[in-house]
Amino acid sequence: MTFTRRSLAVLVAASLTSAAAFAQKGETVKIGWIDPLSGLMASVGQNQVKSFQFVAEKLNANNPAGVKFEIVTFDNKLSPAETANALKAAADQGIRYVAQGLGSGAALALVDAVNKHNERNPGKEIVYLNYAAVDPDLTNSKCSYWHFRLDADTSMKMEALSTFIKGQPDVKKVYLINQNYAHGQQVSKFAKSTLQRKRPDVQIVGDDLHPLAQVRDFTPYVAKIKASGADTVITGNWGSDLALLVKAANDAGLTTKFYTYYANFGGTPTALGTAADGRVFQVGYGHYNLGGLNSQLVSEFKKKFNDDYYSAATYHALAMLSEGMAKAKSTDPVKVAPMMEGMKFKSFNGEVEMRKGDHQMQQPVFITKWQKVDAKNTYNVEGTGMTFAPVQAFDAYVASTPTSCQMKRP
Numbered sequence: 001m002t003f004t005r006r007s008l009a010v011l012v013a014a015s016l017t018s019a020a021a022f023a024q025k026g027e028t029v030k031i032g033w034i035d036p037l038s039g040l041m042a043s044v045g046q047n048q049v050k051s052f053q054f055v056a057e058k059l060n061a062n063n064p065a066g067v068k069f070e071i072v073t074f075d076n077k078l079s080p081a082e083t084a085n086a087l088k089a090a091a092d093q094g095i096r097y098v099a100q101g102l103g104s105g106a107a108l109a110l111v112d113a114v115n116k117h118n119e120r121n122p123g124k125e126i127v128y129l130n131y132a133a134v135d136p137d138l139t140n141s142k143c144s145y146w147h148f149r150l151d152a153d154t155s156m157k158m159e160a161l162s163t164f165i166k167g168q169p170d171v172k173k174v175y176l177i178n179q180n181y182a183h184g185q186q187v188s189k190f191a192k193s194t195l196q197r198k199r200p201d202v203q204i205v206g207d208d209l210h211p212l213a214q215v216r217d218f219t220p221y222v223a224k225i226k227a228s229g230a231d232t233v234i235t236g237n238w239g240s241d242l243a244l245l246v247k248a249a250n251d252a253g254l255t256t257k258f259y260t261y262y263a264n265f266g267g268t269p270t271a272l273g274t275a276a277d278g279r280v281f282q283v284g285y286g287h288y289n290l291g292g293l294n295s296q297l298v299s300e301f302k303k304k305f306n307d308d309y310y311s312a313a314t315y316h317a318l319a320m321l322s323e324g325m326a327k328a329k330s331t332d333p334v335k336v337a338p339m340m341e342g343m344k345f346k347s348f349n350g351e352v353e354m355r356k357g358d359h360q361m362q363q364p365v366f367i368t369k370w371q372k373v374d375a376k377n378t379y380n381v382e383g384t385g386m387t388f389a390p391v392q393a394f395d396a397y398v399a400s401t402p403t404s405c406q407m408k409r410p
Contacts (some may be wrong), residue, residue: 019365019397020174025066026058027363029321031056031129032090032098033103036085037075038212040240041102044266048132049073050305051314052099058297059318064326078102078213080109081269087113091126096333099153099317101240104182108135118146127333129321132315134261135182136190136401141404146333148315148359150320152285154186154236154261156399160365161234161259161283164195164392165202171257173205175230177221179241180209187236187261205230212275213240218248225249230256240263248272257281263370264288265310269382272370277386278372284311286349287368287388288379294348298379308381312348316361319347320354332408353396358405365399367392377386 033052036045049071056069072095074086083106090098100110110128113382118125130149134157139149152160160269165171176191178184188207195202205228208221215221222245225233233256237245239262243266246258249271264287272280288298294312301309320340328335342356352363368388373380377389 016278028068032095034100035102036078044239063322065322084113099129104133104135107133139360140404150316155401157283158190158398166198173230175206177208179212218245222248234259236261239266243267243271276390289377358403362396365394
């Protein structure tokens with residue numbers, strides 16, 4: 001389905017509660033995108049850039065604030081140090097909004113850099129839109145007034161995933177394998193604590209942490225999983241680290257079930273292929289076969305780029321930002337940030353809320369299963385003839401977790 005100005009206007013009007021429409025009509029708002037465009041995760045980064053540019057183009061046709069979004073890219077090479085440098089470069093260009101999501105290590109560095117910049121440069125404050133970095137600390141001990149997370153965090157996803165696993169009696173021996181940085185460490189931590197609480201009979205038979213975006217052959221790890229007798233693997237791996245892991249698992253004939261956070265992107269679906277039919281599950285805030293606005297965005301993105309639109313939080317980000325600007329009647333981050341706090345709107349996955357206390361998006365969470373495309377689940381992922389079909393949906397309150405955030409407001 002092709003978007004026209006009229007059909008898009010209807011979609012945007014339906015998904016947002018407009019206020020003071022077109023207060024800044026025609027003003028260009030630059031978003032500094034800071035994520036990897038080189039290294040093993042470059043293909044993921046390139047997809048994310050296209051996703052932001054795609055949503056910007058759609059919302060530029062019609063949005064509550066009447067602004068025009070422009071995406072300016074900065075390659076942080078997945079490095080916390082390079083992330084801080086990229087923020088400085090963005091600030092030097094007068095950019096007042098930045099977006100980042102690939103890697104919680106980089107996200108933690110960015111929060112710190114944004115906080116320091118804003119303290120030192122009153123009148124030039126920057127807001128950070130976090131669309132995919134999910135370390136819970138970002139909205140707990142490290143929470144910041146200038147940071148807004150659009151994804152569900154690691155603990156929220158594990159709450160939903162463990163609730164689903166509670167009803168799966170075939171899960172008895174679990175092997176944990178994760179990337180050795182903030183997010184991966186938290187997946188391991190929350191998997192152990194939530195399973196102990198909900199399924200104390202489950203045995204953890206392995207708990208590996210490996211370097212982020214450095215391992216090219218996961219055969220030794222798969223051999224350990226096989227030797228452990230695990231019937232289930234839980235992993236927060238993403239990008240090449242998950243694609244190469246499942247490739248090694250398939251090559252070794254490993255038949256355990258995989259419970260994942262990010263099996264839907266970065267070449268992982270191609271690596272899964274038909275061999276993993278029915279054995280791979282994913283937890284996330286949406287999925288390809290969700291229907292409605294999400295399916296229209298997915299379809300249009302595929303036609304435009306011949307690629308999969310798997311980071312729909314990019315839509316959350318710009319939709320929320322345009323609504324905040326309309327309410328503030330300004331594009332100034334100092335005026336827009338308080339308008340986004342506590343904001344509720346209907347997005348592609350249902351009713352969502354940017355929780356005021358910690359700036360963590362509260363939203364529905366879904367469990368999907370890797371299977372062949374069928375009449376009900378028609379989206380063909382990476383041309384594999386396979387898809388992620390929904391098996392359970394959770395309302396926002398099920399995955400919601402408490403926060404320890406003690407936010408300091410200006």
